[in-house]
Amino acid sequence: MADTKRIYAFGGGQTEGGKDMKFVLGGKGANLAEMANMGLPVPPGFTITCQTCMEYYNAEPPAFPEGLAEEISANVAVLEEKMGKKLGDDSDPLLVSVRSGAAFSMPGMMDTVLNLGLNEKSVQALIAKSGNERFAWDSYRRFIQMFSKVVLDADGDLFENAIVKMKQDRGVENDTELTADDMKELVADFKRLVAEHVPAEEFPQLAVDGAVVFPQDVSQQLHLAIEAVFRSWNNRRARDYRRMEKIDDDLGTAVNVQAMVFGNMGETSGTGVGFTRNAADGTREYYGDFLTNAQGEDVVAGIRKTRPISELPDVLPEAGKELYRVFEVLEQAYRDMCDIEFTIQEGKLWMLQTRIGKRTARAALKIAVDMVDEGLITREEAVMRINPAHLDQLMHPQFDTTATYDVLAKGLNASPGAAVGEVVFSADDAEAAAAEGRKVILLRWETNPDDLHGMVAAQGILTSHGGKTSHAAVIARGMGKPAVCGAEALKIDMKAKQATVSGKGVVLKEGDIISIDGTSGIVVLGEVALVQPDVSGDMDTILAWSDEFRTTGVRANADTPDDAALGRTFGAAGIGLCRTEHMFLGERKDIIQDFILGESAEVRQRALDKLLEVQTEDFLGIFSAMDGLPVTVRLLDPPLHEFLDSPRDLEVEIVRAECGGASAEQLAPRRKLLAQIDAMSEANPMLGLRGCRLGITYPELYALQVEAITRAACELKKQGKDPRPEIMVPLVSVKAELATLREEIETVIVRVSQECEVDIIIPVGTMIELPRAAVCADEIAEVADFFSFGTNDLTQTAFGFSRDDIESKFLPKYLERKVLPRNPFETIDDGVAKLVSMGCERGRSTNPKIKLGVCGEHGGDPESVHTFYGIGLDYVSCSPYRVPLARLAAAQAALAETAQGSDNR
Known part of the structure; x- marks a missing residue:
């Protein structure tokens, strides 16, 4: 790697790379370079490559590769020259952001540090240069808070709690109501928290007299921040996300160091996240959230109530007009819906990121079909853009329209679908409950990346804060989980594990059942009946195009007429697996037990006659549902003991009866049954008497099944229908097994078809x-x-x-x-x-x-x-x-x- 380029510059008239280099520069870095190449307003910076991250991990222990620190310093000098400012300068300081950026979008999974370059001297310079003391101290406290959490691994709640306490002491509700002096006081409090809670042994380079001192050396700040972003590639939430999305662990993340622009310089400044189309339903409209006098983390963290992007031109007309122009430019360039992060500094728009936007399955289908209609993409491209796994979202249940219920709370319809479950208040509790087989709804003030494992385990997500581009909303949509965000009526007490619903007099406690509808954004106390949605429209269009392009057939696994009909509704071209053992369960279990345990030929034959009758009815229904299409019927596969009672349960029953005074004569039938069942047990049933071995050992079982299949097919042919059964013999390992059974199967087919006076050919495989x-x-x-x-x-x-x-x-x-x-x-x-x-x-x-x-x-x-x-x-x-x-x-x-x-x- 010594001769491989590690750092690429962008913006300021010098840009290296573009959107096709995402595996080198990461998605964020590649798209920043692309926007700069397009002449859009991008603050300049540089990108450290994904490969450099893997070099870092290849060291033992992980460390900066040789020469990287010098390359960073050289690129910082170039950036300072472009900006006409110096990092940490005491007269006109340059501040930078340090952001992750993997090849594949991993929203919120890795770490970011903003406002890097502030210290006790540069904050004073920022005050003098901006003329805005509150802005400078607010930026400094944000930097300390983020750096301490991301780089020094301090508990983020320590800082949030300090802010909440100050707001309570001052009698205000929003951060923006805190004064410059309040922010200055928070800076001092945050430094004290660092000294008290960050272990000196973990950061000896920052320790003075046994306590960690927040670093004042800006070069040291930058080195530590870049290393922290590298480390975030392997945090738990990032690993969980990669496993869920099947992203390679060896790709690494790029690091983007970019000159800061500020959305927190007053009401003519702001920040936001926007989509060129509606990411929830695909409507062609600008979609997203923004805040004035804020930085980007405020929008996605859900700490303030956001405003819809449609209101931006009313608040900041020139910036709003320019943003809408950029939306069109980017969508035409990328030929897809784009997700955009922006900041407005004193009325001027700056682009901080763009990428192909994540969307719900329904939105993905609509956008793809619409873009074909608009001539932007081809039908082939439309089909390739739909993630097959995300079609599961459209199979998710919805509230039954006939159900009656009272709405407990309402939030934003962040991710479609409905879910019912017990309330839990932490990701760990959600994961533990799911492991026990319980269905839960994860209720949080707002999720953060550390909650990913709980979001995966939950049926749905409910938050009391956050907008449609908050962490909960974006991740839930990507996973296809129903989510309701920003339900502000919910006042959560995490310690007590309960939530009070304002105006309702209701307290939700852990374990209470609730229902959420992520399509409408409502929350209901108790269980609401769910139904499957009607899947049609854009999905039918995409699938019709798919059928034109594919050459591989698709069948359904179905064991009942209802499943067969459902498979046909969803486009199955037949049944590839009809498991007959499922037809022997439930109320029919006694019949097969009579065959297995019957001591006389008469008892066993009566059982076979009953099974023939019910199996014929089963096949009549299945073949009718799949009329004209092949149905592959697998003959009985599992070992017979699976149809019998549990020997251990029977043994316990005998012992209890014996303790209760039952006589030996009374217990004799149960003991005999236990002996019969034990005699059928196998050391390894998976490799025992099952499949074709069962058919060879008990030929009458397979004979009755083949007769039922043939009789059903003959009856339907007489009715003018077109049944197409295929008989599949399971677990064959040698040719003679199939040859032996095929001869017996065909003998039955010929006999039955002659009796029915119907010519029929049934393939055997x-x-x-x-x-x-x-x-x-x-x-x-x-x-x-x-x-x-x-x-x-x-x-x-x-x-x-x-x-x-x-x-x-x-x-x-x-x-x-x-x-x-x-x-x-x-x-x-x-x-x-x-x-x-x-x-x-x-x-x-x-x-x-x-x-x-x-x-x-x-x-x-x-x-x-x-x-x-x-x-x-x-x-x-x-x-x-x-x-x-x-x-x-x-x-x-x-x-x-x-x-x-x-x-x-």
């Missing part, structure tokens, strides 16, 4: 879910019409992992230590994908016409769909609610290959 089956797929394919890869069990058997235990036992540690890059049961592992690829290649080598699909949960994971497209599968199958995601992901995989081919040419 197998589920490839064992490594041996993938390796020997060429042999198995000789007797198979299709393969469906069961990637859930294939992952289990390839790794030797239990999917039921991995997450609670060792997966978190594996992910933390990067033994695995991700959960292999969520996204297909490269090694398992190689088994699938091998199975496809070998299967086609002996049976070129074989149909190939996947029916594991990976079929609904967008990244896995891309992998399966590359392998060449004919279709993927997933839960009905994930069918739209798979359709979109399949189209994106095909378009990405087309684009790559064009690039290669």
Whole structure:
């Protein structure tokens, strides 16, 4: 790295880089350079590259790479020359911001320091130069507060509590009502808090007589701030966010050092965050918040009530007009909705950041479709811009329109969807409750990046402060979580874990049930019935375009007529997995138990006759719902003991009865049943008597299922319908298993079709879910019409992992230590994908016409769909609610290959 450029300048007539360099300069740095190249008003500065951050971490212990300090000093000198000011000068000081900026947007996850360069001398110079004593002391107290929290790792509540106490003592509500003398007093208080609460042993370079003294050396301030931003790349919230968004840990963050402009210089100054379109619903309107006499952190932190961006031209006409012009320039340049941060200093507009704005799924769909209609982008680009995972947002429930309820409080509709759960007041409590299987709503004054783990665990988020661009709103929208922000009627007592609702006489306590609607911004006490939304309009348009571009089919996993109909509604081209074991549960469990435990042939046959009747009805409903489309029915797969009572529960029942005086004669039937169940137990049921082994051992079970499938299909054909069943044999590992069962299956099909006087052809195939089956797929394919890869069990058997235990036992540690890059049961592992690829290649080598699909949960994971497209599968199958995601992901995989081919040419 010694000869690699580490620092790039921007603004002030000298700009290096542009928007295409986000993996070097980070998104923020690349876009600052781009705006400067476009001639927009950007305060000058320089960007330290993402690669330099990784150099920092590659040292042991982490440290600035050799020569970086000198390069920073040289770039500071250039910046001082551009600005005509010097950092820390006692006559006209230059102040800078130090901000993070990763290649992918990670809003609020990493750290920022503003007003760097202030000390006891430069604050006096700032007073003299600006003629505004309050502004100078306010800037200094902000710097100490932010630097202490971000760099010195002090508890941020210490400083907030000091501000709250001062406002109470002065009898004022807002920070802006505090005077210059008040701010000066806060500076002294903050320095005292640093000395009292920051451990001297952690910052020996700042210690005097055993206590940390807030640094006055501006070069030292800058060095420590840059290092703190580097460190923030690996804080917990940043790691959690990267894991959630599947962002590589090795990318690092850039650091942007930029000349400060000030929004807190009075009522002709201000700051804000804006979007070129409505980020919540996609409407073509300017959207966002601003504050006068404030700095940027005030807007996103939710500490003051913001004003909508539509009011800016009324308050600061020239700056508002210029901002609207910049909105149009940026949207045309980026050909997408842009998220913009700006500051207005004494009437002049300055651009601090732009990026492609985060948006809800509904907004993303509308913006994409609208931009196609406007001629700004193509249909292919529109499809590529939609994140398949974010379509989950549109599957989120809403309040039932027929429900009656009283509104407890109202806030801003920050992120759409509805949720019901118990109130919790901390992120840790939310995470703990979710681990216990409880559904919760996280209620906070306002969230901050440290709350991310609780936001992930909660059903929804509710805050009493903050606007539509606050941390809670932005993160909730990105996650697809319902959120209501700025519900100011809620007065929260964190210590007591309760919230009083002003004007209602209601006190919400931890554990109380509430419902929130992030679409309308309302809060309701108690549970409101939820319903699934109607998915149509822009989503249908995008998915119709997707269907034109994709070549991979998409089916649904469905075991009931209702699920089959739902899958078809969402665009499934058939059923890729119909699990018949689910048809043996509930009130039918007694029937299968009679077969398993019956001691006479008559008892067992009666059970089979009953099962034949109910299974035929099941298939009539499913085949009707999927009329004209293929339905792949998997014959019974799990071991029979799963349909029996728990032997341990039965044992406890016997002991209790015995203690209660039951006689041996009375207990004999229960003891006999326990012995029967124990006799069926296996050391490792996953690898025991299940799947095709069950069919070979109990051929009458598979025979009844095949008869039910065939009878249902024949009946529907007589009715003029077009049933297309396919029979799948599970857990095959050798050719002879499938060959043996296929012969028996076809014998039943022929017999039943002759009895029904209907000609019917039913393909027979197998589920490839064992490594041996993938390796020997060429042999198995000789007797198979299709393969469906069961990637859930294939992952289990390839790794030797239990999917039921991995997450609670060792997966978190594996992910933390990067033994695995991700959960292999969520996204297909490269090694398992190689088994699938091998199975496809070998299967086609002996049976070129074989149909190939996947029916594991990976079929609904967008990244896995891309992998399966590359392998060449004919279709993927997933839960009905994930069918739209798979359709979109399949189209994106095909378009990405087309684009790559064009690039290669």
